[in-house]
Amino acid sequence: MSDTRTPTGTATRPPGGSTGRRAGRTTAPAVRRAGADRATAGSGRMAAILVSPTLLVLTVVVLYPTIMALTESLYGPKGLDPSTGFIRSTEPFVGLENYADILGEAGGRFWNAFWNTTFFTVVTVALETVIGVGMALIMHKAFRGRAVVRAAILIPWAVPTAISGLLWRWIFNSNGIANGLLGHQILWTTEGFQAKVAVIVAEVWKTAPFVGLLVLAGLQVIGKEVYEAARLDGAGPQRQFWHVTLPLVKPALLVAILFRCMDALRMFDLPYILVGAQKHSVETLSMLAQNEASNVRFGPASAYAVLLFLYVFLVALAFVRLLGTDLVGAGGSRDRRRGRGGLRRALFPGRREVTA
Numbered sequence: 001m002s003d004t005r006t007p008t009g010t011a012t013r014p015p016g017g018s019t020g021r022r023a024g025r026t027t028a029p030a031v032r033r034a035g036a037d038r039a040t041a042g043s044g045r046m047a048a049i050l051v052s053p054t055l056l057v058l059t060v061v062v063l064y065p066t067i068m069a070l071t072e073s074l075y076g077p078k079g080l081d082p083s084t085g086f087i088r089s090t091e092p093f094v095g096l097e098n099y100a101d102i103l104g105e106a107g108g109r110f111w112n113a114f115w116n117t118t119f120f121t122v123v124t125v126a127l128e129t130v131i132g133v134g135m136a137l138i139m140h141k142a143f144r145g146r147a148v149v150r151a152a153i154l155i156p157w158a159v160p161t162a163i164s165g166l167l168w169r170w171i172f173n174s175n176g177i178a179n180g181l182l183g184h185q186i187l188w189t190t191e192g193f194q195a196k197v198a199v200i201v202a203e204v205w206k207t208a209p210f211v212g213l214l215v216l217a218g219l220q221v222i223g224k225e226v227y228e229a230a231r232l233d234g235a236g237p238q239r240q241f242w243h244v245t246l247p248l249v250k251p252a253l254l255v256a257i258l259f260r261c262m263d264a265l266r267m268f269d270l271p272y273i274l275v276g277a278q279k280h281s282v283e284t285l286s287m288l289a290q291n292e293a294s295n296v297r298f299g300p301a302s303a304y305a306v307l308l309f310l311y312v313f314l315v316a317l318a319f320v321r322l323l324g325t326d327l328v329g330a331g332g333s334r335d336r337r338r339g340r341g342g343l344r345r346a347l348f349p350g351r352r353e354v355t356a
Contacts (some may be wrong), residue, residue, distance in 0.1 A: 004152075005191045006153050007223075009253060016220055023073075026085070032157070039235065045129075049073060061199050064121075066309065068173070069302045069305050069306055069309075070078055070302070070306055071097055072298055072299060072302035073099070073299060073300075073302035073303040073305075073306050074093060074094065074096070074098070074299070075091040075093055075094060075298075076091060076092050076093075076094040076300075077091065077296065077297045077298070077299060077300070078091055078092075078099065078209055091298070091299060094299065098299050098300050098302075098303040101276055101300070102300065102303055109283070109288060110285075110288065110304070110307075112283065113283050113284055113285045113287070113288045114143045114279075114285060114311075115310075116196075116282060116284055117264075117265055117267065117284045117285050117286075118317055119264055120196075120199065120200065120203070120264060120267055120269075120284065121261060121264040121265050122202055123200055124200055124203045124260075124264055125257060125261055125264055126209070127200070127204045127208070127261045128204055128208040128210075128211050128260055129211060129253070129256075129257060129260075129332055131204065131208040131211075131212075131252070132208045132209070132210070132211025132212040132214075132215055133211070133212070133215055135153050135208065135209060135211075135212030135216075136211075136212045136215035136216040136217070136218075136249075137245075138153070139153060139212065139216050140216055140219045140220065141261060153209050153212060154209050154213065155209075156205055156206050156208075156209055157207065157209040158208060159206065159207075159286055161206065161269045161270055161273075162269060162273055162282075164202060164205075164206050164271060164274035165269065165270050165272075165273030165274045168198065168201070168202040168205075169189060169273065169274050172188035172189055172198045172274070172284065173188075173189075174187060176316050177229075189274065189275050189276065190275075190279075191279060191280060191281050193281070195279060195281040195282050198274060198275065199235065199270060199271045199274060199275065200273055202270055203264070203267070203270055203302050206270075207260060207263070210255045210256070210260070211222060211253075211257075211260060214252050214253070214255060214256040214259075215249055215252055215253055215256060217252055217288065218248070218249035218251065218252030218253065219245070219249055222244075222245070222248050222249070223259065226244055226248070227240060227244065230243075230244050254323055258316065258320075261316075261319065262315070262316055265285075265308070265311060265312045265315065266291065266312065267284050267286060267310070267337065268287055270286060271284060271287065271312070272290075273285055277291060278291060285304060285307070285308040285311070286308065289301050289302075289304035289305045290326065292304060295305045329332055
């Protein structure tokens with residue numbers, strides 16, 4: 001390529017020189033960005049198409065009933081119309097009156113059911129966590145007949161709750177096995193604290209294997225080399241459990257606890273079948289909502305259901321916000337990335353490292 005001389009003797013480059021090359025260099029990234037944007041848009045449309053059936057099912061199963069319950073909670077029972085003296089043909093709009101009546105009744109059925117629900121949730125989940133971890137450790141051990149032991153442990157969880165309630169009602173009968181073993185005549189299925197104990201025992205028996213199953217899944221992903229390193233560092237079984245097993249299995253354990261908390265807060269069928277309806281000692285929020293609905297008081301029943309929904313939602317939200325990183329396994333990943341030195345420091349926090 002030759003330069004062109006101007007009358008003054010200055011050399012100039014032809015028009016298609018470096019400027020064209022710079023234009024080509026600046027156009028290529030723009031083309032690539034446009035292609036990437038089109039690919040991203042196509043992936044977004046495909047993702048929307050794949051997720052839309054799930055969103056449709058959630059809308060029909062969850063969102064629509066929630067909106068209908070919230071709307072129904074703003075209406076009162078038909079009852080008598082004071083202006084005419086006749087029974088109303090439609091439910092009157094009462095606004096937040098149902099909520100005011102429920103929450104304003106100090107020591108009423110709502111607060112009793114609320115504390116019963118909370119008590120059952122805290123006690124049963126705590127016991128299920130301890131027993132479930134023990135079951136998982138037993139099922140994780142290699143021994144003869146392990147398959148039979150695993151099947152025996154998981155059978156209670158596979159039994160339907162209604163059948164479980166009838167089974168334990170027979171056990172806690174006045175002439176049942178429980179009184180025969182204790183040697184005392186205790187009326188387990190009547191009003192009193194013993195009714196709470198009966199519900200807790202039956203609930204823990206049924207759902208502790210669920211916690212054990214999830215913890216077992218977490219135990220099976222822990223490598224044997226971690227325990228070998230701990231043994232080489234002089235850690236005994238107890239120290240291995242607290243500083244190796246428990247931190248690495250914590251994500252699975254927290255997921256199990258979250259699921260059990262949400263399920264226990266909605267407890268209905270077991271106390272309903274085992275003890276009975278309208279029992280002050282074991283009445284939960286779900287039982288209270290069902291009792292109002294069975295008496296054709298759909299407005300108060302919907303208000304109870306909405307309050308229970310908010311309670312479960314707030315507990316789940318607090319659980320996820322406080323322990324969100326552990327639920328996704330970030331803590332376990334950090335523990336696995338610490339290496340041999342980090343494992344030694346966790347096993348023996350007071351021991352100082354000696355470096356060359």
